[in-house]
Amino acid sequence: MSSQSPSSTVLAQLLGGLPELVMYDLDGTLVDSVPGIALAVDRALEELGASPAGEALVRTWVGGGQRLLVQQAINFAGMAPAQLDSAIKAFRKHYAHTADHNLALFPGVAETLAFFADHGVSQVVVTNKPIEFVPAMLEGLGIAHYFADQLGGECLATRKPDPLMLNTMLQRFSVRPDNAVMVGDSSNDLLAANAAEVPCLAVSYGYARGDDLSQYNPVWLGDNLAQLLAPN
Structure with a gap:
């Protein structure tokens, strides 16, 4: 007590x-929770054929919710807006394994x-x-x-x-x-x-x-x- x-x-x-x-x-x-989020973002980007963003940059994207986070990630990667849903799906798949990272x-x-x-x-x-x-x-x-x-x-x-x-x-x-x-x-x-x-x-x-x-x-x-x- x-x-x-x-x-x-x-x-x-x-x-x-x-x-x-x-x-x-x-x-x-x-x-x-940024380390795990950033790792999932980078793995999702790599899965979709883009370069990883890195934790420092992803940290500036966090705070507006999952959809906005992934939107900023695909904007960074120069991906088409139509890829947002597939990018969210990829992010969630990877985040299930990285949420506890650091x-x-x-x-x-x-x-x-x-x-x-x-x-x-x-x-x-x-x-x-x-x-x-x-x-x-x-x-x-x-x-x-x-x-x-x-x-x-x-x-x-x-x-x-x-x-x-x-x-x-x-x-x-x-x-x-x-x-x-x-x-x-x-x-x-x-x-x-x-x-x-x-x-x-x-x-x-x-x-x-x-x-x-x-x-x-x-x-x-x-x-x-x-x-x-x-x-x-």
Whole structure:
């Protein structure tokens, strides 16, 4: 159990107490998944007769969802727009084998998950990543036990920035929006939170693709979630 008093933390001061429900984005918020994504992109490009892009370039493409990612990859390769669907299929095939490649938690994530668990706060994942890849990633990182539920990009009719995922979790856990919080790294996360009237904590280290997250009015914007657990 954490010895830190929850009422004396930066987080509690920001929110007026601990939330009942924390909803997390996955890629770019909890985990750095770019190495595996980049490897799958490069293998897909090579399968389709193009040169690999490399991890550094692919990192600049991540954050807008799978379709946009692969669209940028085929644009880079000079491939025809009509090849998008086959490129997505190839990417998903390869990503099934590379999703855990050099996968790592961002600094402060492990401490934050443990803190909320210690204080009885429900935690869930709401990600635009296809759900088929999510459970194994969480298990591989040893954090699956922290999450009471998961929603992926193909679970509901719409994805973030639509608020449906967040509203669904609020309903499942019978929590009011002002008693929950969203944690994310991109405009998709913050726009969804704003639409659901849920406070949002934004991280600056993720895959925002150069977007200024402060324009979406997060209640906090920082570079390490563990900063929220410090004494106020």
